[in-house]
Amino acid sequence: MHCIQLLQVPLGGRLDSIQPSWTSLVANIQAVNGTTKVLWAPQHEDENTQGLAITWKSYDAQKKWAASTESTAWMSKIKSIAAGPLYEDIVLFSEVVDAALGANVVELVSWIHPTSQINKEKMDKVEYGFSQVRKSISNQAPEADGDLVAGWGQIEFDHDGVPSRRFTAFIGWKSVKAHNDFKSTPLFPENIHWLMENNHTGVEVAHYAFSKSSEE
CATH class of the missing domain: 3.30.70.100 (Alpha-Beta Plaits)
Known part of the structure; x- marks a missing residue:
């Protein structure tokens, strides 16, 4: 199964107002052992909401990281810049998702x-x-x-x-x-x-x- 962690983060303002923090958070999750790709983009419907799609080597790899202190610290930082509740999910796909995520x-x-x-x-x-x-x-x-x-x-x-x-x-x-x-x-x-x-x-x-x- 292909494991994708999804986050939609409502920010308190435009991304450029918190760009260093956001860039750091993306870099931190990209560096985690077990992730293979991290994609992000502003939401079309609300440009102040940022979406993250994190590809993991396996669901077990994601669960191992989620149980770590590093995960707790990372999620705390995400929540600290959020202006409201997060959308978060872990989705398991039976097929490769690269072509879909690579669409315009x-x-x-x-x-x-x-x-x-x-x-x-x-x-x-x-x-x-x-x-x-x-x-x-x-x-x-x-x-x-x-x-x-x-x-x-x-x-x-x-x-x-x-x-x-x-x-x-x-x-x-x-x-x-x-x-x-x-x-x-x-x-x-x-x-x-x-x-x-x-x-x-x-x-x-x-x-x-x-x-x-x-x-x-």
Whole structure:
């Protein structure tokens, strides 16, 4: 399995006001034994929110680091510059995610499910639905870029008072406009039902240009 740690950090102002701190935090996590790549970008919807996608060699490597004092110190520094609650998750993918994260724009979309309802039958149904959407977009949508991958989040969190977990996808697009244009094509209503009929309790969507910002 491919392990990606995701963070969305709402800052109190523009990135340039805390640039040295942010650059240091990114460099620190890049230097951790067990990480292979760290991508970051401002969120399209809110430029004061920074997104991090940290690729780990394995889930075991991530868990080992998470149990360390170094992790505690790093997370404390992240929280010290945050202006609100963090979005954090560890997502396990069965496929390589590089092509999706390398798209011009990545749609980071999560469907929230009560933990008590997540069983093999539901997981199989959700994953099959995503596979149908992936097949259609990959083969027929000129607006798409890179790849589409999805996996289950490992961190349980409180969603409206209910312990929940996420099913999260990276969907590559040529631009945010291209994604919005896709929604007006016949492919959207023909396929969105695969993702909307699984009794989820919420959806979170944001866009990041990871491949551009991470190279700056």
